Amino acid sequence: MSILINKNTKVLVQGITGNEGEKATKAMLDYGTNVIGGVRPGKGGEEVLGKPVFNTVAEAVAKFPDITTTTIYVPPFAAKAAILEAIESGIPQINTIVERVPIRDTAYCLAAAKEKNIQIIGPSSLGYISPGIGRIGVVGGPKAQADEIFTPGSIGIISRSGGMTNEVSWQVRKAGLGQSTAVHVGGDLLMGTTYADLLKLFEKDEQTKAVIIFGEHGGSYEFEIVDLIKNKEYTKPLAIYIGGKFASTLPEGMNIGHAGAIVERGKGAEEKAKALSEVGVMIADRYEDLVTLIKPFA
Amino acid sequence: MNLYEFEGRELLEKHGIIIPIGEVVRRGDNIVDAYRKLGLEEVVVKAQVLSGKRGKNNGIRFCNSLEEVEKAIDEIFNMSIRGQYVSSVLLTEKINIESENYLSITYDTNRKQPVLVFSSEGGMDIEDVSDEKILRIPLDIRDSVFPLVGGAMPAGRQVRGGFIESNNSSNFLLILEEYLEIAEKLWQCFLTEDTRVLEINPLVKTKTGEIMALDAKVALDDDAFYRHNKEAGERAKEKGLDPASITDWYKFESRTMLGRRATEREIAVQEIDKGEKYYQGTAGKYIELEGDIAVLFSGGGASIANMDALYQVGLKPSNYTEYSGNPPQEKVFELSKIVLSKPNLKGLWIVGGVANFTDIAATFAGIVQAIDELKPNFPIVVRRAGPNDKEGIRMLEECAKRNNLQIKIFGKEVSMSETAQVLADIISSN
Numbered sequence: 001m002s003i004l005i006n007k008n009t010k011v012l013v014q015g016i017t018g019n020e021g022e023k024a025t026k027a028m029l030d031y032g033t034n035v036i037g038g039v040r041p042g043k044g045g046e047e048v049l050g051k052p053v054f055n056t057v058a059e060a061v062a063k064f065p066d067i068t069t070t071t072i073y074v075p076p077f078a079a080k081a082a083i084l085e086a087i088e089s090g091i092p093q094i095n096t097i098v099e100r101v102p103i104r105d106t107a108y109c110l111a112a113a114k115e116k117n118i119q120i121i122g123p124s125s126l127g128y129i130s131p132g133i134g135r136i137g138v139v140g141g142p143k144a145q146a147d148e149i150f151t152p153g154s155i156g157i158i159s160r161s162g163g164m165t166n167e168v169s170w171q172v173r174k175a176g177l178g179q180s181t182a183v184h185v186g187g188d189l190l191m192g193t194t195y196a197d198l199l200k201l202f203e204k205d206e207q208t209k210a211v212i213i214f215g216e217h218g219g220s221y222e223f224e225i226v227d228l229i230k231n232k233e234y235t236k237p238l239a240i241y242i243g244g245k246f247a248s249t250l251p252e253g254m255n256i257g258h259a260g261a262i263v264e265r266g267k268g269a270e271e272k273a274k275a276l277s278e279v280g281v282m283i284a285d286r287y288e289d290l291v292t293l294i295k296p297f298a
Numbered sequence: 299m300n301l302y303e304f305e306g307r308e309l310l311e312k313h314g315i316i317i318p319i320g321e322v323v324r325r326g327d328n329i330v331d332a333y334r335k336l337g338l339e340e341v342v343v344k345a346q347v348l349s350g351k352r353g354k355n356n357g358i359r360f361c362n363s364l365e366e367v368e369k370a371i372d373e374i375f376n377m378s379i380r381g382q383y384v385s386s387v388l389l390t391e392k393i394n395i396e397s398e399n400y401l402s403i404t405y406d407t408n409r410k411q412p413v414l415v416f417s418s419e420g421g422m423d424i425e426d427v428s429d430e431k432i433l434r435i436p437l438d439i440r441d442s443v444f445p446l447v448g449g450a451m452p453a454g455r456q457v458r459g460g461f462i463e464s465n466n467s468s469n470f471l472l473i474l475e476e477y478l479e480i481a482e483k484l485w486q487c488f489l490t491e492d493t494r495v496l497e498i499n500p501l502v503k504t505k506t507g508e509i510m511a512l513d514a515k516v517a518l519d520d521d522a523f524y525r526h527n528k529e530a531g532e533r534a535k536e537k538g539l540d541p542a543s544i545t546d547w548y549k550f551e552s553r554t555m556l557g558r559r560a561t562e563r564e565i566a567v568q569e570i571d572k573g574e575k576y577y578q579g580t581a582g583k584y585i586e587l588e589g590d591i592a593v594l595f596s597g598g599g600a601s602i603a604n605m606d607a608l609y610q611v612g613l614k615p616s617n618y619t620e621y622s623g624n625p626p627q628e629k630v631f632e633l634s635k636i637v638l639s640k641p642n643l644k645g646l647w648i649v650g651g652v653a654n655f656t657d658i659a660a661t662f663a664g665i666v667q668a669i670d671e672l673k674p675n676f677p678i679v680v681r682r683a684g685p686n687d688k689e690g691i692r693m694l695e696e697c698a699k700r701n702n703l704q705i706k707i708f709g710k711e712v713s714m715s716e717t718a719q720v721l722a723d724i725i726s727s728n
Contacts, residue, residue, distance in 0.1 A: 023655065076577050077524060099623060100577045102522040103405060104492055107439040110410045126654055141654045141685050149652065161599020163622070166684075167651030170710055187598050189494070190410050214599060219407050243602035246609050251381060253300055253348065254555045254585075256605075256618060258598040259521070260407075269606075286610070287603050288713045 002130035002181045003156070003201040003208070004093070004121070005033075005069075009134055012060050012070040012091065013038035014082045016048045021073035023138065024097070024127075025049055030143040033134035036064045057089045069093040069136055071127070079123065080105035087112050095136045096122030096192065100259075106190045113192070120192030121185065124258070126162035128183040139165055139184055153178015154209035154298050156202040158195055160187045160258060164214045168241075168290060172212070175291045177298045180208040187258025189219065196224040199234040210237040210297040212290040217244030217269040218261035222276060229279040237297040239282040239290050242269040299518045302346040304388045305550060306514030310498070312545070313487040315480060316510045320390035322346075329371055332389055333364050340392040343370040347382035348555055350423065350515065355379045360392065381557035393512060394505040400424055401481065402497035402515075403437070403488045411459055412437040412488065414481060416474055420500030433474065436460035442489065444482040446474070477501070480509050491545065492522035523547055524576070554585070561586050563636045567619075570632050579625025579656075581633040589614025591721070592643045594634060594665065596650025596682065597622045600714065604649050607715040611722040616640050624656050630664025638672045645725050646678040649717060652710050653684025662690035666697040673701050677728065679721040683710035 011028060015021040016038020026049060028035050037052040037060060044055035054060040061067055070086045072079060072094065079098040086094050087109070094113070101123045113120050121128065127137015131150040139162070140146030149170045155177055159165040165184040172179055183198055185191055195213060202208045215222050222242065228234045247256050247263050248270065254263045273283045282293040301309070307317045321332040333341070345357035352358050357379045359370040371387050378384065398420030406413040414435040419427045436459035437445065445457040456462070474481070480501065488496050495517035502512050524530065527548050531541035552568060554560045560568075564584055571582030591613045595601035601620035608615055619637050621630055638646070648665060650656075662682075680694060691707055698705040706724070708717055 027655075076521065099580075100521040102492055102525070103494060103519050104439060104489070104522070107405065107411055111438055111440055114410075138655045141652075145652070145685065159599065161597055162654055163597030163651040163656075164599035164603070166654055167600065167714070170652050171713065189407060190405060191407075192410075214603075216599065216602060221407065224408065241603070243599060243606060246605045247602070251349065251555045251557055253517075255520075256585075257602040257620070261598070261602065286607060286713075286715045288715060 001205050001207045002133050003198065003205050004128050004181060004183065005130045005134050005136060007133065009034060009069055009136075010064065010067050011035045011136060012057070012064075012067050013073060014057065014070055014086065015073035016040055016051070016053055017043050017046070018073055020097070022048055024071060024073055025051065027138045027142070028135060031129070031135045031140070031146060033136070036060075036067060057085045057091070061089045061091065067091050069095060071137055072096045072098055074098060076100045076102070080109060083109040083120070084112060087116055087118055090116065090118070092118055094118060094120045095125055095127055096120060097124070097126060097137055098122070099124045101188070103189055106188065110190060110192055121183070122192055124186035124188050126165065126184045128181060130181045131179055139182060141166065149173055150182070151178040152180075154180060154207060155294060156180050156205070156208040156211040157182035158198050158211065159184055159214040160216045160260070161214060164287065168212060168214050168287060171288055171291045175295055177291070177295065180205060187216070187260050189260040189262070191221060191260070194221050194224060196221070196228050199225065199228055199238070203234050203236060208236065210239070210294045212294050213238070213240040214287060214290075215240055215242040215272065216257055216261045217242065217247045217272070218264060218267060220267055222272040225281065226275050226279050229281070237282070237294060239284055239293040240276055241284040241287045241290050242272050243287070245269045299520055299547070299550065299553070300348045300555065301514070301516040301518065301550070302348065302386070303344065303514050304346055304386070306516035307511060309491055309516055309545065310484075310487060310511050310514050313483045315483050315487070316508060317514075318390040318393055318510065318512065320388050322386055322388055323371060324386040325375060329368050330364065333367055336389055336391070338391050339363065341367060341389045342392050343367060343374065344388045344390065345374045345379055345384045346386045346388055347379045347384055348553065349380045349382045352379055357384075378557060383558045385559070393502060393510060396503045396505050396507075398500035398502050399477065400427070400499045401477065401484060401501045402495070402499070403484055404495045404497070406436070409436055409460070412439055414485070416477065416481070420502070424499070432464065434463040437485070439489070444478070444485040446478055446481070477509060492519045492525060493517060494519050518547060556585065563640065567633060567636055570629050579621065579623035579629060581621040581625045581629035583618070583620045584633065584636060585618040586640070587615050587617055589616050590642055590644040592616050592637050592640065592646045593619055594637055594646070594648045595620045596653065596656065596661070600649070600651045604647075604714055604718070607718045608647065610715070611718045613645070613718065613722055613725070616643055621661065625661065627660050627664040627667070630661045631667045634665045634668035635671065638668055638674055643674070643676050645676050645721050646674060647718065647721050648678065648680040648682065649714050650682045651714065653682070656684055657686050658682055658684045658690035659686035659693065662694055666693050669697055669701060669703070674703070677704040677721065677724045679706050679717050679724070681708040681712060681714050681717040
């Protein structure tokens with residue numbers, strides 16, 4: 001098993017005719033993911049990499065009613081309309097890769113998605129990968145590199161950073177372990193899918209024996225993990241690295257790293273580490289140590 | 299981007315919120331002119347800084363004459379407030395206050411929606427106000443009108459955004475009723491101005507019964523610049539709207555939260571991600587620090603991990619810099635040139651994780667171009683992997699040869715943090 005992706009996953013690419021959209025389509029197809037086609041207004045009837053292009057999401061859904069996931073590859077100013085179109089069409093899972101989406105647009109989409117029980121992963125999420133099963137988006141990079149980094153295994157991975165999703169997964173592989181699913185949740189202030197949401201899924205997933213997280217200073221999502229563990233909604237071993245200890249020396253309100261990583265008193269890397277360690281989460285001082293901490297439980 | 303009070307309050311006024319009359323005095327401005335223009339004897343002199351707690355830190359002075367104003371401004375310009383450089387002061391009329399309240403709208407990250415916070419206790423930090431004096435109304439961003447507007451209070455305690463939270467809601471809703479009009483105005487400001495934070499503290503009722511914003515704390519969403527510039531004004535005009543309704547964010551002076559003015563290099567870097575291709579990879583992040591190790595990090599997450607790693611091995615960064623996504627060569631070149639131009643550097647650390655789809659050869663081409671131009675004579679350590687990394691590393695090796703660089707290059711076989719130690723060792727043995 002795995003989370004978020006399975007053998008029945010069928011993917012639509014919104015913005016398939018653009019550079020990034022086509023690159024992602026290729027990345028997914030190369031990894032054996034079932035991409036059924038894409039959307040680009042005005043280019044319906046064309047093909048990209050042998051896959052049909054539709055004018056609207058509704059047209060695509062009419063032809064393929066069993067689309068499970070759509071991926072958004074459009075410029076930031078078009079993101080809201082694209083996501084809302086997917087929500088209207090009732091596609092259950094939306095991966096938004098778009099970076100720099102205004103927070104007002106993100107909030108709007110999240111409110112609309114919540115009403116229809118639709119899951120948004122992102123914004124600013126490069127995607128997620130379940131080794132040997134498939135990937136959404138471009139996590140892992142070109143197929144040859146992805147195969148070097150990812151192999152089926154028992155470690156679940158969650159990261160605020162796209163690059164670090166790969167880097168941490170590589171450290172896991174280097175230590176002779178494999179991954180169940182690696183998810184880049186995105187670095188924005190508002191996260192469609194949070195650590196806590198994913199930990200609940202990893203809890204139910206039989207393949208996953210332990211989880212590691214690359215977190216950041218700023219925001220309060222790490223504190224949700226504390227409640228989750230206290231309520232026994234997550235019981236497997238968990239190791240976390242929280243970047244940005246140095247940020248405590250910076251003035252409040254500074255933005256270091258991602259949009260969500262704002263320097264706030266009481267929500268720094270050290271406060272988070274303390275709260276998490278009190279409920280039994282293993283804290284890594286360096287990101288490489290995540291693997292050392294989790295290895296006994298793999 | 300955080301706004302100074304004098305900028306933030308103009309945004310509030312634009313939406314019909316009443317503010318005291320005032321004049322801004324920048325360093326070097328004529329104080330006498332400003333005081334006369336205001337035409338009042340009693341004025342309040344307020345230091346303009348991006349941090350709060352000005353009152354407690356002697357940044358707000360009440361004056362009764364021109365001499366007192368001149369003295370106050372002189373003193374304020376010679377102090378820093380909680381480490382913040384004072385760029386200007388605001389002179390305002392003195393208001394006779396009947397009562398002080400607090401009103402704000404910000405995003406609640408756990409709920410993932412905006413929340414309005416109202417308190418009958420104003421003038422102090424909301425964190426220091428006891429919880430039973432606070433009313434929270436979760437808001438749905440899709441509501442184009444503030445949900446409680448329309449006269450009568452809702453019978454229950456639910457609005458579209460969720461449940462109103464307070465230990466004493468009936469009392470509060472009564473108090474709030476008087477402030478509903480300003481709450482609606484603040485909501486319209488929040489909806490149209492792409493703010494992340496809107497805070498009025500204190501929100502006062504004057505002796506004559508007016509509701510007035512005596513301060514304004516506003517944070518703008520940096521990702522929404524494209525909706526608040528000259529072009530947006532032109533788009534509004536085409537739609538038959540008033541172009542003046544669009545506030546041009548590019549007209550705000552450059553600023554830094556670091557408690558000092560932005561340096562030339564910082565201002566130069568801000569230009570990199572402007573223009574039409576602003577979202578195609580980012581390379582416009584640069585904060586000047588006091589250390590002597592130049593850094594070029596790739597990726598937001600890796601960059602903060604690497605800052606921590608650098609301090610852990612006892613080195614001090616001369617800057618915080620990060621490029622991410624898939625920035626074109628020119629953006630990386632501009633950024634690298636600025637990073638390398640800082641005087642008295644002792645080393646350069648170019649480091650990033652295993653990239654997903656960043657073209658390592660293209661980004662390294664930008665770095666190589668900068669090295670060729672500036673020919674650094676300090677040691678360089680590189681760690682990077684990802685698409686086209688072999689080509690990127692080959693280019694860097696050739697560049698090292700022709701410029702006689704002292705350089706060590708690593709791929710993904712070594713972790714990022716380990717290479718911080720490598721750099722520390724080279725520097726200490728030099």
